[in-house]
Amino acid sequence: MVGLLEALGARAPIVQAPMAGAGGAALAIAAIRGGAVGSLPCAMLTPAQLAAQVAEVHAAAHGPLNLNFFCHHLPEPAPDERAWHALLAPYYAEEGVEPGPVPPLRRPFDEALCAAVEKARPAIVSFHFGLPGEALLARVRGTGALVFGNATTPEEMRWLAARGVDAVIAQGAEAGGHSGWFLGAAHRPTPLAVLLAEEIAVPVIAAGGIVDGADIARALAAGASAVQLGTAFLAARESAISAPFRALLGTRVPTEFTNLFSGGEAQGIRNRLMRELGPIRGEVPAFPYGSNALAPLRAHAEADGRGDYSPLWAGTGVAQVRAMGAEELVGTLVAELAQARAGA
Template sequence: MNLIARLGLRYPILQAPMAGAQDEALALAVTAAGGLGALPAGMLSMEGLDQALTEIAGQGPLNVNFFCHHLPEPQPERLQRWRESLAPYHQELGIEPPPPSDTPSRRPFDEEACAQVEKHRPAVVSFHFGLPEAALLERVKATGALVLSSATTVEEARWLEQQGVDAIIAQGIEAGGHRGHFLSDDLSLQMGTMTLLPRILEAVSVPVIAAGGIGDPDAVEAALALGAEAVQVGTAFLCCPEATTRAVHRRALLEPDTPTAITNVLTGRPARGIVNRVMRELGPLSTAVPDFPLVTGSLCELRAAAESQCRGDFSPLWSGENRQGCREVPAAEQLAWLASKLPSPS
């Protein structure tokens, strides 16, 4: 199956779904310009998802992305210890901590989400952190949607192919945001995109999409030359006006010398972001952090207070390692630039 031809794309470039930094505006802009836009659904209510999918209906192929994490058991003692570790920051900023809560801020793909897919029938449905249970996956496939999911190792890629996905996103260690691993939490198994990509290509027969560190025309060209059918790009779109990226995040993205690191102190699950204060002082990786996604709410007040002072000390400044291509230009212009070293579309 030729993924690009089947979707009718002008460019073999997928916009990565980026929860918290975009809505349907960026997705529609990328699709209108000839790529595949993506709508992240992991942080949307079912009402919000229904509204977004209604608004984008009939405007070209789009990828709707869902998380497939397992909700942890309540962890009141662990959450309390984590709150205590954040107390000095609340005191410093003169704000009250949020009330204790172990309510997850992100929901995995479930019956209600599946019903929305069946109602709106998007062209592509993608998953992060594995796949939903078999019965739900079969219902998604029955809508005619192409099913994609992320693999961070060859073993994960093989598993995804066995479950019947239509294409695999090979997520290298350079990628911004959450790691998509699901068979093992061992980060030492993770590898760079240009190393992972050929290994997955050799191991599976379905199309493979390269992701991670692909933020400029050279990287796009290199990944396709290695055999990827398409690339997935996230960070390079974060400064486009159609993105909802916060001001402190945009400023950090445009400072190319600030390092990134993989951290779990912002959400409870490893994710790559620009190094900030809380990552330096409590992480970047900590065994004390409650499990994903229970920890997210504990930083809300700190984040808001710091951002009101134009600081991203407690903000998830997600970014891939390659952000040299971040530009404050419309998504259509950015997409055409990313594709500028590829043969002209026929």
């Protein structure tokens, strides 16, 4: 039987995860050329930027493209950031910087972005933090795109399946980046194995802690129809991460969930800010406003070769990450998957 992604033209059961700050057209192009589904993180793009990146991908690669959007709710009114600024004041003084202009916020999926999707007509549109309203979702489906939803708990998996998504991305506690948690009173990181044990009526794409072909084989054997890999692609030549971040990949560094860098809980490599302030602080403004005050500190430190104030999003498999081009990585993963299956 033809697999979920293979039916779209992919040669491998692999989705390159959409990772803002790391992913973009270059990474998607290389992943598609390797036979995977390429993804573009779109939550921080304008419709014009989205259109330009989609055109760049389609001009250079032929295969399925996934456009990823966030469905969070922006707090109204905007949160008070004074307590967060006060907590960061000693760092501003030490680094010799001052709060600067507010950077672009991650925007929830809206009318303008939906219109851009209708023009782009991608193979897949995936959503983080739930789904958009019914009218927008109907318009996305009208393009012919498959709709994928991200779940972090069995409850969220069932919720998405009941609303007719074409596949559920099961984001285990092992995954790096922002948890797509959207149901329940508190964030509850759930191991991938628990999510894969949940039986739902739509295909499941496994995400979290998957960095090599043997990991892929285990996820598929546990019931996943495909896998989504993010951390494994961080060290690719086409990744846009900073030099201090790249230097940590493939090393034994601890990761944990933190809200310091955006206001939302996300998993990344522990750095100076996380060590000194603790990973979770009540002073951080609600997502996505937490990143505003850190922008000048992050820029200053990165220019100095440091990731002290940067979100180093990565999952638990960061020590096993390998540096190679994304196209070569997909080929390596496919070969490892075949070897693992042959030895099973």
